[in-house]
Amino acid sequence: MLARALFAACVLLMSSFTAPPAARAQEITVFAAASLQNALEEIGTVYKQRTGHNAKYSFAASSALARQIEQGAPAAVFASADEQWMDYLQQRKLIVDATRKQLLGNSLVLVVPAGSKAQVDLKPGFDFATVLGSDGRWVTGDPGNVPVGRYAQEALTSLGAWDFAQTRLVRAENVRVALAFVERGEAAAGIVYSTDAALTQKVRVAGTFPASSHKPVTYPFAVVAQHDDPTAREFLAFLEKDEAKAIFRKYGFVVH
Amino acid sequence: MLTSVELNALRLSLQIALVAVIASLPFAVAVAWLLARRTFVGKTLLDAIVFLPLVLPPVVIGYFLLVLLGTKGPIGGWLYETFGVRLIFTRWGAAVAAAVMSFPLMVRSIRLALEAVDRGLEFAARTLGASRFDVFFSVTLPLMLPGIVTGSIVAFATALGDFGATITFVGNVEGETQTLSLAIYSLTQTPDGDAAALRLVVISLVLALGALFVSEMLARRVRRMLGRA
Amino acid sequence: MSERLRIDAAKQLGAFAFACDLDLPLSGLTAIFGASGAGKSTLINLVAGLYQPDRGRIVVGSTVFFDAAGGIRLPVERRGLGYVFQDARLFPHLSVRSNLDYGRRRANRRGDGAAVAFDAVVELLALGALLERRPHTLSGGEKQRVALGRALLAQPRLLLMDEPLASLDAARKAEILPYVERLRDEFAIPILYVSHSLDEVLRLATALVLVDAGRVVTAGSISDVLLDESVRPFLAAAEPGSLVFGVVESHDDRYQLSTLACDQFQLRVPRIDLAVGTEVRLRIPAREVALALARPSDVSITNRIEGSIESLGTQGVGHAAHALVKVRVGASTTLVVTITRESVERLALVPGLRVWCLIKSVVLDAGALVLARGRAAQRVSAQMPANDARA
Numbered sequence: 001m002l003a004r005a006l007f008a009a010c011v012l013l014m015s016s017f018t019a020p021p022a023a024r025a026q027e028i029t030v031f032a033a034a035s036l037q038n039a040l041e042e043i044g045t046v047y048k049q050r051t052g053h054n055a056k057y058s059f060a061a062s063s064a065l066a067r068q069i070e071q072g073a074p075a076a077v078f079a080s081a082d083e084q085w086m087d088y089l090q091q092r093k094l095i096v097d098a099t100r101k102q103l104l105g106n107s108l109v110l111v112v113p114a115g116s117k118a119q120v121d122l123k124p125g126f127d128f129a130t131v132l133g134s135d136g137r138w139v140t141g142d143p144g145n146v147p148v149g150r151y152a153q154e155a156l157t158s159l160g161a162w163d164f165a166q167t168r169l170v171r172a173e174n175v176r177v178a179l180a181f182v183e184r185g186e187a188a189a190g191i192v193y194s195t196d197a198a199l200t201q202k203v204r205v206a207g208t209f210p211a212s213s214h215k216p217v218t219y220p221f222a223v224v225a226q227h228d229d230p231t232a233r234e235f236l237a238f239l240e241k242d243e244a245k246a247i248f249r250k251y252g253f254v255v256h
Numbered sequence: 257m258l259t260s261v262e263l264n265a266l267r268l269s270l271q272i273a274l275v276a277v278i279a280s281l282p283f284a285v286a287v288a289w290l291l292a293r294r295t296f297v298g299k300t301l302l303d304a305i306v307f308l309p310l311v312l313p314p315v316v317i318g319y320f321l322l323v324l325l326g327t328k329g330p331i332g333g334w335l336y337e338t339f340g341v342r343l344i345f346t347r348w349g350a351a352v353a354a355a356v357m358s359f360p361l362m363v364r365s366i367r368l369a370l371e372a373v374d375r376g377l378e379f380a381a382r383t384l385g386a387s388r389f390d391v392f393f394s395v396t397l398p399l400m401l402p403g404i405v406t407g408s409i410v411a412f413a414t415a416l417g418d419f420g421a422t423i424t425f426v427g428n429v430e431g432e433t434q435t436l437s438l439a440i441y442s443l444t445q446t447p448d449g450d451a452a453a454l455r456l457v458v459i460s461l462v463l464a465l466g467a468l469f470v471s472e473m474l475a476r477r478v479r480r481m482l483g484r485a
Numbered sequence: 486m487s488e489r490l491r492i493d494a495a496k497q498l499g500a501f502a503f504a505c506d507l508d509l510p511l512s513g514l515t516a517i518f519g520a521s522g523a524g525k526s527t528l529i530n531l532v533a534g535l536y537q538p539d540r541g542r543i544v545v546g547s548t549v550f551f552d553a554a555g556g557i558r559l560p561v562e563r564r565g566l567g568y569v570f571q572d573a574r575l576f577p578h579l580s581v582r583s584n585l586d587y588g589r590r591r592a593n594r595r596g597d598g599a600a601v602a603f604d605a606v607v608e609l610l611a612l613g614a615l616l617e618r619r620p621h622t623l624s625g626g627e628k629q630r631v632a633l634g635r636a637l638l639a640q641p642r643l644l645l646m647d648e649p650l651a652s653l654d655a656a657r658k659a660e661i662l663p664y665v666e667r668l669r670d671e672f673a674i675p676i677l678y679v680s681h682s683l684d685e686v687l688r689l690a691t692a693l694v695l696v697d698a699g700r701v702v703t704a705g706s707i708s709d710v711l712l713d714e715s716v717r718p719f720l721a722a723a724e725p726g727s728l729v730f731g732v733v734e735s736h737d738d739r740y741q742l743s744t745l746a747c748d749q750f751q752l753r754v755p756r757i758d759l760a761v762g763t764e765v766r767l768r769i770p771a772r773e774v775a776l777a778l779a780r781p782s783d784v785s786i787t788n789r790i791e792g793s794i795e796s797l798g799t800q801g802v803g804h805a806a807h808a809l810v811k812v813r814v815g816a817s818t819t820l821v822v823t824i825t826r827e828s829v830e831r832l833a834l835v836p837g838l839r840v841w842c843l844i845k846s847v848v849l850d851a852g853a854l855v856l857a858r859g860r861a862a863q864r865v866s867a868q869m870p871a872n873d874a875r876a
Contacts, residue, residue, distance in 0.1 A: 063445040088447055137345050142428065145445040170345050171428040171442065181427065185328045186344050376574055379535060382561040383568035384588035384639045385595065390562075394587075398578040482578045 027054040028231050029074055031065040033081035033147065033219065034174040035106065035193045039251040040079075043244050050238070053231060061174035063145035069094060069224060076232040079221045081106075081175075081193075082147035086220040095222040099236055104219040105254030106193045108151050108209040113185040114202050122207040128161045131206065132168055136188030139178045142171035147217075148178070152191040154214040179203065193217065195252040219253075262456060264431050265439035269463075272347055272435060273415035276355035277408050280362060284407065285397075288367040309421075310360040318424025321353055325425070349426040350433040354415035362411040369403020370396070402478045409471035413464050436460050488512070488546040490643070490675065494531050494538035503527045503699040511546050511643070513691030514669045514676040516707075518683070519719070524699045525679045529645050532677065533568055534561040545643055565597065567636030567674075569646040573628035575620035581631050582616045588639025597640045601672060606634045609671065610664055626657035633664060637672065644668075644676040650685060658685075665689055683720060687728065687768060695719055712811065712819055714800050725771040725802075725809060727820045733763045742846065748815035750790045754849040767849060771823040775843040776810065778832055788844040790814050794836050797829060810834065812842055 032040055037059045044055040058065065062080040066088050069075050078095065080086045089095050110131070112118045118131045132138060143149035149171070156162040172178040175192050182190035183202040190203070197205050221239065223232045238244055245255045258266070290296075291303055309317050325332035326344045335341045343349035373396050381391045397404075419437040426433040428442065440456045443449035488511040495504040503524045509515050517525045531538055534550065537558055543550040550559045567588065575584050589603065607613055610630045620628060629649055636644060649665070650658045666689060669676060680686055686693060686707075693710040695702040703713050708728045710716055717725070731745035731752060741756040745765065752767065759765065780789055792814035799808050808829050810822040820842050834840070 061445065063447075067445060135342070137429070139427065142442055142445065144442055145447070145449075169429070171430065171434075173423070173428075184322075184326060186322075186326045374574075376570070376572070377576060379561070380568065380570060380574040381576070381587070383533060383564075383566050383645075384635065385562050385565075385591035386587075387560070387562050390591070395576060395578075401578075 027056050028076050028235050029056045030077045031058050031075035032079035033062045034059045034176045039248050043247050061146040075224050076227040078224055094225050096225050096228050099223040102218050102220050106217040109194045109197050109205045110207045111182050111197045111203040112189050112206045114204050118206050120207045122209050124159050128165050132188045137168045137170050138189040139170040139172050139181045139187040140191040141175050148175040151214045155209040158213040198252045265434050265436050269416055269435040272350045273412050275351040276415040277412045280355040284362040284366050288363050288370050292367050292370045306363050307360045309357050314420025315424050318421035321425040345429050347432050350422050353421040353425045354418050357418045357421050358411035358414040362407040365403050365407030369400040373399045402475045405474045406471050409467050413467040491544045494541035496538050505701045511675045514678050514689050515692040516686040516690035517679045517694045518686050519696035523696045525696050529647055529679050565642040567639045567641030567644045569632050569636045569649045571648045571651050573632040577620050581618050585635050585638055592640040601637050601640055606637050610634045625653050626660050644674050647679045725821050727769045729767045733759050733761050748818045750815050753787045753846050771821040773848045774822040777841045780841050786843040787846040790842045794838045
């Protein structure tokens with residue numbers, strides 16, 4: 001009796017495992033940088049209302065996504081948080097060059113847990129140690145490969161604080177994980193995008209990095225070569241419509 | 257050969273795994289003893305909790321640890337306030353994560369060894385004047401040794417390889433918590449990191465195989481000493 | 486030595502109920518005899534403390550092991566015991582020497598003294614060559630010898646043995662039995678010895694407790710118990726007979742006979758190869774004894790022993806024609822004699838009548854002889870109260 005019920009459950013479970021791709025023709029898979037999550041999800045809802053198509057997202061660090069696309073991941077559209085990772089794919093002929101567009105901008109901020117009183121003036125020679133305390137750590141995406149981490153390293157280097165900062169760094173997989181650590185109060189500080197900081201009450205912006213201290217934060221979008229089709233191009237075009245732009249602005253992005 | 261980052265990761269991995277195993281050994285023996293020898297209310301529950309790390313996704317375990325042992329968590333907060341001890345972002349936290357993940361395997365192995373000990377021998381020891389405490393250390397424990405050895409080494413190998421729990425709880429801190437697994441993960445995200453990642457993968461393989469080999473040799477040696485008892 | 490071993494206990498183990506009320510001598514070797522499942526091991530394990538009685542009292546000499554009323558439960562390790570198990574139970578992770586030392590070291594720590602010396606035991610049990618070996622390399626007989634030594638070296642006030650020879654073959658048994666005898670005789674440590682083998686019991690015991698279905702049937706000195714009628718069904722394998730104790734007095738080279746000095750009489754037997762002064766036990770089957778009203782002189786029968794009839798009866802005989810006569814010879818020895826009922830009437834045998842017991846020497850050969858050494862044999866003859874709970 002139990003055995004039969006289990007068997008039936010297994011069959012039911014597996015029946016949707018290998019649904020023919022045709023059944024998902026109305027879907028479009030989008031790989032996007034983690035910081036775009038909230039904005040794109042809202043846009044996705046509107047997109048569905050307007051066109052009837054479903055946008056399936058995968059949000060992660062641009063580095064992780066780029067590597068996955070390189071390995072053949074079935075993304076139709078890629079949105080990176082920096083030019084380098086888009087360049088990486090372009091060099092490998094993995095995107096449709098003609099579709100590459102720089103859609104958005106962002107700014108870099110230093111955040112602290114909401115309860116912290118730290119305030120700092122982010123200019124050359126600023127004392128990071130006072131923000132962190134004697135044993136506090138700060139968190140951001142891995143400067144080795146995650147865009148926000150690269151911007152952070154750049155900014156701190158130009159402000160002369162990198163050597164010290166490096167000794168207290170916690171590397172997160174992407175900007176949202178970094179934000180979560182600061183929200184929890186486990187990290188004394190973090191470097192994230194201003195759009196991320198705006199999403200939560202649990203962190204406070206202690207200071208904004210001057211735009212001159214790092215390469216401009218830009219979000220290039222492109223269609224992935226392997227899955228170039230009308231739906232993909234249509235989605236990209238939708239992102240440039242006023243409706244989508246308004247949503248981006250709402251979340252604090254600079255719209256180009 | 258290996259860069260300093262890679263060497264750090266290797267050394268850290270070995271240290272953290274070693275600390276994890278040594279620190280959890282007494283607890284594993286105690287828990288194994290409770291489960292093997294005693295009946296009490298909540299025994300099934302204890303059994304289930306001990307085995308959770310084997311069944312749950314490692315990230316979930318890492319999350320639990322984060323919530324409980326982070327400096328803002330109930331236990332972690334108390335540790336921080338009272339002793340100034342911080343586990344998150346530290347090698348000690350990494351050891352805790354590794355220990356929790358490898359605990360079930362250690363307990364299982366030790367429990368099996370304990371259950372195989374002849375209770376008749378223990379009674380004989382008592383008739384010869386040994387208190388229960390004495391019996392445990394002079395008879396039971398030595399006879400459990402092969403199981404303890406195997407359990408420890410398997411736990412060591414498991415601790416070495418942990419990723420999900422470690423990265424979720426203590427994050428990726430180079431030189432503190434960046435074990436081999438985390439280093440390999442970072443490298444696979446980095447452009448041109450493949451070669452280095454591969455080097456570390458090979459090292460991990462060698463370590464794992466080595467651990468299993470040593471475990472088998474040691475267990476065999478101990479079994480021989482006991483006369484295949 | 487008037488120290489006693491008192492066991493007044495009851496225990497329910499699953500469906501098995503055990504109860505006894507015993508008052509035994511705390512000296513010599515007391516055998517606990519009975520069929521498998523009778524409760525022998527239960528009794529010895531209650532004394533050992535493996536389980537606690539449901540009610541009662543266990544007192545060894547002046548030490549209370551258990552007292553339900555007083556709430557006393559002495560833990561096993563403080564009872565001062567030595568226990569020899571049927572399966573030796575040597576510690577596999579220790580050498581023979583360390584096994585032997587195990588109890589001794591703990592006795593030292595308790596300050597129990599060192600009455601039993603390491604070297605003496607090694608010598609007694611011939612363990613010298615085995616000292617550095619590991620238990621798993623020993624034969625069954627060797628393991629039991631080490632087990633004996635280990636139990637002895639724990640400086641016990643009481644030695645417990647639960648069928649120690651049961652798992653050995655005949656040759657090993659014959660090899661180990663003398664060691665147990667020496668143990669009984671050379672160390673003044675009382676022994677409780679569980680066995681289902683009558684041969685072992687006849688050879689080793691100075692007192693006997695007969696157990697059946699969780700009850701004690703009878704208990705007392707070995708010779709008395711063997712004469713007890715109620716014991717007959719349990720010794721079904723054995724014929725009615727008497728156990729006589731004696732000392733080798735002299736050897737006759739010419740006729741190859743040996744003379745044994747027994748309790749107020751002598752017995753001549755085919756020559757046995759034992760030194761003068763050796764103490765022996767003789768088993769005399771009842772059917773081998775004849776009775777005469779006067780001391781016959783023109784007869785070939787060598788042994789003619791005077792005595793007086795204690796009792797007559799037909800209970801426990803193997804044939805309707807037979808009768809069992811008990812004759813008191815010497816100060817404290819009773820001979821059991823099987824003759825025909827017809828003869829009883831013909832000779833007009835009545836209790837109190839003076840008669841002569843006639844035993845052919847030829848019959849008292851090595852088969853009848855139950856070899857035993859030791860003074861303990863004599864000590865038991867003192868009458869002991871046998872407290873038992875008859876079923």
